[in-house]
Amino acid sequence: MTRDERAAREKDEKTSGRGTGGRPRDPAIEEAIIRATRKRLIADGYAQMTIGDIVADAGVTRPTLYRRWASKYDLVVDALAYGFTAQREAYPDIDMDELTAVEAFREAVRRLDPRYHNAGAMALHGNFMAEADRVPGLLEQLREHGVGPRCDELMNTLKGLQRRGEVREDADLETVVTLCFGSYFADYLRTGQPGAGVADRVVGSLWPTIAVSTHCNEQ
Known part of the structure; x- marks a missing residue:
């Protein structure tokens, strides 16, 4: 218009x-x-x-x-x-029946990228963190409606893989989710690049530590 x-x-x-x-x-x-x-x-x-x-x-x-x-x-x-x-509508639910365990893990990690469907998201996160003391509600909105659903999707994927006997029962899933989400910010701060390949590298490093031994070689 x-x-x-x-x-x-x-x-x-x-x-x-x-x-x-x-x-x-x-x-x-x-x-x-x-x-x-x-x-x-x-x-x-x-x-x-x-x-x-x-x-x-x-x-x-x-x-x-x-x-x-x-x-x-x-x-x-x-x-x-x-x-x-818009982000939630941009992709369907992860189809656990159509993917191998490591493929499902990788797809959920890929969707953690704040820039998924929003190229300026890193700047947005940084701006809201800078305003946390003055306008705490903004960061809370981002945490509840942006970060939370993404991390929940990864957590639910990992729990589903646990129920299928493909992820170790003693795996610290909360820490895995935190490491996966934080990897995008660390990569951005280190390189300033779009983040290509982060999901592959992170999954390649973490999967052998959480997978049941019979599934460790599924790459």
């Missing part, structure tokens, strides 16, 4: 009365604002990001934004939810 088209819709909202009593439900305008917010979060960080920049990028007015979101924080929470939903 062009800037002129959005302006026309804003005018319609005002004249029709849809702009009162809550957020107008024009998906195109909302999505333009959400996308502009996500880009500004990555480029500027939460503290430096301004409503003025967002409305300019989205091609809307401040009243249009504030009819939908009461504050910058509320807007960012919805912008995060938008991204989390």
Whole structure:
């Protein structure tokens, strides 16, 4: 939608009365604002990001934004939810029946990459960690809705492999999940690269330590 088209819709909202009593439900305008917010979060960080920049990028007015979101924080929470939903919808559940044990482990580790379906995610994580003392709710949102579901998927995969007798019963799965997730940040900080091959290297190192001996050679 062009800037002129959005302006026309804003005018319609005002004249029709849809702009009162809550957020107008024009998906195109909302999505333009959400996308502009996500880009500004990555480029500027939460503290430096301004409503003025967002409305300019989205091609809307401040009243249009504030009819939908009461504050910058509320807007960012919805912008995060938008991204989390897109990530969850980007891939199906891991099919444990179609994959070997190590293939299922590798796929779950691959999906841990914060940049999976969001190339700017490392900057986003860094920005929110920097704001942890001032705006702790942002990091909690990221932890609960972004990090948590990814780590849960790996944990559930490992527990499923345990039930199938392919992962050792005494394996410390919590530590395995932490090591796998943290490997992407360590690799990024060491190399600054996109992270190609991290899942293969991590699984190659960890699988022999957690697999039941008869499955150790499944690579």
